[in-house]
Amino acid sequence: MPKEYPRKLRVNTQLQAELSQLIRSELSDPRVAGVTVTGVDVAPDMREAKVMVSLFGSDEQLKDALKGLGSAAGKLRHGLSKRMLMRTVPNLRFVPDLALRAGDQVSGLIRSVIEADKQHARDRGEEPGSQPTATPDEEGN
Numbered sequence: 001m002p003k004e005y006p007r008k009l010r011v012n013t014q015l016q017a018e019l020s021q022l023i024r025s026e027l028s029d030p031r032v033a034g035v036t037v038t039g040v041d042v043a044p045d046m047r048e049a050k051v052m053v054s055l056f057g058s059d060e061q062l063k064d065a066l067k068g069l070g071s072a073a074g075k076l077r078h079g080l081s082k083r084m085l086m087r088t089v090p091n092l093r094f095v096p097d098l099a100l101r102a103g104d105q106v107s108g109l110i111r112s113v114i115e116a117d118k119q120h121a122r123d124r125g126e127e128p129g130s131q132p133t134a135t136p137d138e139e140g141n
Contacts (some may be wrong), residue, residue: 008042014084015040015049020023022079023069031061031068042090049090052097056104062096069094079136 008054021034039052053069055062073092080089121127 008044011042011046011086012040015042015051015080015090016083018080018083019051019076021061022076022083025074026075026079027068029068029072031064032072035065035069038100046086046088046090049092051092051094054100056095056101066096103132 016037016039020038023035023037025031034055034057036054037051038054041050041052043049051069053065055065069092073094076092077089079088
């Protein structure tokens with residue numbers, strides 16, 4: 001695995017911050033509303049940057065947002081060239097970051113299982129969250 005150099009990490013962090021601001025302030029395309037830049041990975045030669053984005057919404061909305069960002073890549077590069085002190089601004093390639101979406105789905109599943117467990121407890125006549133009490137036979141008496 002290649003070693004990550006501090007310069008690359010600094011560029012990744014700065015690109016992420018600047019792109020987040022540019023998307024919010026400079027783009028009026030409704031498809032990119034609510035997009036979050038979750039990470040940037042610049043190639044070692046600094047010519048290309050993979051920009052991971054996330055959007056809470058449907059898969060179709062995420063695809064539309066990626067198309068909107070792709071069409072605005074030139075405008076975003078121009079904005080970056082004014083904000084960052086780099087000889088060349090990398091080409092931007094936008095890709096979906098599905099980790100947040102997967103985490104949200106797992107959280108939803110956990111919440112639904114907890115709610116189902118509470119409902120089963122109510123159906124049995126128990127207080128949700130309380131431990132069942134042992135009868136004298138179960139205690140070994």
